[in-house]
Amino acid sequence: RKEVEQDPGPFNVPEGATVAFNCTYSNSASQSFFWYRQDCRKEPKLLMSVYSSGNEDGRFTAQLNRASQYISLLIRDSKLSDSATYLCAVNTQYGNQFYFGTGTSLTVIP
Amino acid sequence: NAGVTQTPKFRVLKTGQSMTLLCAQDMNHEYMYWYRQDPGMGLRLIHYSVGEGTTAKGEVPDGYNVSRLKKQNFLLGLESAAPSQTSVYFCASSKELAGVSTQYFGPGTRLTVL
Numbered sequence: 001r002k003e004v005e006q007d008p009g010p011f012n013v014p015e016g017a018t019v020a021f022n023c024t025y026s027n028s029a030s031q032s033f034f035w036y037r038q039d040c041r042k043e044p045k046l047l048m049s050v051y052s053s054g055n056e057d058g059r060f061t062a063q064l065n066r067a068s069q070y071i072s073l074l075i076r077d078s079k080l081s082d083s084a085t086y087l088c089a090v091n092t093q094y095g096n097q098f099y100f101g102t103g104t105s106l107t108v109i110p
Numbered sequence: 111n112a113g114v115t116q117t118p119k120f121r122v123l124k125t126g127q128s129m130t131l132l133c134a135q136d137m138n139h140e141y142m143y144w145y146r147q148d149p150g151m152g153l154r155l156i157h158y159s160v161g162e163g164t165t166a167k168g169e170v171p172d173g174y175n176v177s178r179l180k181k182q183n184f185l186l187g188l189e190s191a192a193p194s195q196t197s198v199y200f201c202a203s204s205k206e207l208a209g210v211s212t213q214y215f216g217p218g219t220r221l222t223v224l
Binding site: 008042043044045099 | 141143145150151152153155158160168200202204206211212213214215216217218
């Protein structure tokens, strides 16, 4: 079983739409959670960390559900510039390893 | 402050050739990592290091070796390249702060093995 699983999509949404991605993780000892954004042929860049109480950064909201072992990312009022692949990541403290999902592709259409 | 840098950006090898990928970070991070990214497979950890002079195997270590002789550098070696090692290689570093570790990635090395 993979450590982290996410729906690869693709998600094609119109500008202004709200879109949500989910990611499940298998290790209940996971301690830290993240969403990364990756543009085509570029490196992943940290979008936001995910805190237990949920957190928001502008149009982006991240939530963590430890009981069901999933994290989510909500993007409101989608912009063309949001088109990218979104990767979730979890971290355990066993050697400080990170596990990444395969990524969800988002295309925002004019 | 350059963050994480990788050398080279692109490389084409023939089967059986060897090469070393260099990763350098100027953020004084303790932890460094090498990943490969293939279509549909996501990022897979090859090797990682929790400090100068230490290395450990990740999910897909076979065919690769690493060294961390200096805190700021993490080298990934391919002794005898195979076509299955054609991939994009990303280096990353992280430092724990207030119980949370965040990874920062280099720009990647695109390797093709013919």
